[in-house]
Amino acid sequence: MSRMTDKPASVADYGDLFKQRVHEMACLYYESGSDEEITLEQNRKAFKRLRIRPRLLQDVSSNDLSLSLLGHRVDLPICIAPTALHGIVNPDAEVATAKAAETMGTCMVLSLHANKSMEEVRAKTPNGLKWLNLYVFRNRTVTLDLVRRAECTNYKGLVLTIDNPSLGQLARTRHRKESSVHFRKTIETHGYGHLEKYLKGYDMGPIVGTTPSDMDRRDPSATWEYVDWLRTQTNLPIIVKGVLTEEDAILAVNHGVNAVIVSNHGGRLLDSVPASIEALPEVVRAIGDKVEVYIDGGIRNGIDVFKALALGAKAVFVGRPILYGLAHSGEEGVHHILEILKTELIRTMQFAGCRSLSDIKPSFVVHESHYTKL
Numbered sequence: 001m002s003r004m005t006d007k008p009a010s011v012a013d014y015g016d017l018f019k020q021r022v023h024e025m026a027c028l029y030y031e032s033g034s035d036e037e038i039t040l041e042q043n044r045k046a047f048k049r050l051r052i053r054p055r056l057l058q059d060v061s062s063n064d065l066s067l068s069l070l071g072h073r074v075d076l077p078i079c080i081a082p083t084a085l086h087g088i089v090n091p092d093a094e095v096a097t098a099k100a101a102e103t104m105g106t107c108m109v110l111s112l113h114a115n116k117s118m119e120e121v122r123a124k125t126p127n128g129l130k131w132l133n134l135y136v137f138r139n140r141t142v143t144l145d146l147v148r149r150a151e152c153t154n155y156k157g158l159v160l161t162i163d164n165p166s167l168g169q170l171a172r173t174r175h176r177k178e179s180s181v182h183f184r185k186t187i188e189t190h191g192y193g194h195l196e197k198y199l200k201g202y203d204m205g206p207i208v209g210t211t212p213s214d215m216d217r218r219d220p221s222a223t224w225e226y227v228d229w230l231r232t233q234t235n236l237p238i239i240v241k242g243v244l245t246e247e248d249a250i251l252a253v254n255h256g257v258n259a260v261i262v263s264n265h266g267g268r269l270l271d272s273v274p275a276s277i278e279a280l281p282e283v284v285r286a287i288g289d290k291v292e293v294y295i296d297g298g299i300r301n302g303i304d305v306f307k308a309l310a311l312g313a314k315a316v317f318v319g320r321p322i323l324y325g326l327a328h329s330g331e332e333g334v335h336h337i338l339e340i341l342k343t344e345l346i347r348t349m350q351f352a353g354c355r356s357l358s359d360i361k362p363s364f365v366v367h368e369s370h371y372t373k374l
């Protein structure tokens with residue numbers, strides 16, 4: 001904790017408070033990874049295996065964190081990943097999150113499974129850069145309707161999550177029946193955002209995410225043809241989320257996407273896939289000169305952000321830390337989380353000898369094994 005302000009001083013502090021304060025079911029749902037949580041754990045550990053090689057006396061008296069994401073200016077390379085059901089921890093839900101993103105001048109990806117609709121979020125935050133999250137739905141009319149709504153409400157990109165033809169088995173909630181009751185209550189209380197209108201006539205079933213109402217919507221038979229199809233339906237940029245290999249990165253580019261998010265869904269789907277930061281270099285090598293490459297997974301401080309940028313990510317997205325801030329103090333908490341990450345990134349850049357994002361080059365970061373030869 002910071003004694004000056006009594007606010008938590010780091011994402012880790014916010015994470016500790018989160019565990020103490022929120023409903024046990026919410027905590028288990030947010031924090032869990034799948035199966036043995038190998039990927040979840042490696043998302044953090046892999047960052048710790050990287051070392052920074054600082055350069056000295058580089059005049060770091062000023063710094064510039066601004067950049068363009070698919071042609072839109074943002075003030076920092078730290079953006080908000082889509083996470084479901086913000087209403088679990090705060091009644092203002094995604095509206096509070098979006099307000100913080102707007103005042104910090106960064107991009108927010110609104111989850112497909114938001115409690116607030118894309119229209120309400122846009123109306124309450126008219127200026128922020130927003131992208132809408134989509135899943136691969138069986139019913140393409142529903143997708144098209146969502147796309148048209150996104151176009152009409154000034155969302156500037158579609159984040160198509162392609163890594164979940166099936167649901168992950170969340171390690172910490174799989175034996176807990178109460179978790180589904182908790183989700184039902186959240187949706188009954190806070191609504192189901194932009195999905196609400198398609199739910200009519202569906203039985204919500206006992207467990208959100210495994211009900212006919214949800215799973216019928218996903219299409220496990222989908223192929224890259226789905227991306228081709230989406231490409232023909234809209235001029236909005238398509239950002240595919242969940243790529244972990246150079247093979248899929250190349251396919252994504254060949255199928256017309258505008259950007260790729262290297263992601264393992266926060267370790268919540270296929271366990272034992274690489275940490276996102278481990279997968280980043282091969283994706284950047286394969287397509288980094290053709291489209292923008294971003295990353296999410298395990299980013300908890302400004303040093304992690306620096307390492308990801310050095311290894312070729314244009315920007316990073318954060319998931320759970322945003323929820324920690326939201327649970328703590330709504331919009332203000334999310335704002336503070338972003339501010340902490342920004343301040344830590346600036347400090348890291350100064351120590352490393354970088355003034356602007358373009359100064360952050362791969363030579364700044366090496367794997368720890370570089371030094372074990374000594």
Ligand SMILES: Cc1cc2nc3c(=O)[nH]c(=O)nc-3n(C[C@H](O)[C@H](O)[C@H](O)COP(=O)(O)O)c2cc1C
Nearest residue numbers: 081082083084111161265266296297298318319320
């Ligand atoms: C509680 C929770 C809900 C999530 N919901 C979604 C979602 O609706 N759509 C999606 O594409 N990814 C979703 N994700 C994955 C995040 O977008 C992101 O990939 C991941 O959280 C990044 O890792 P981090 O939490 O370590 O920052 C979710 C993750 C969590 C933890």
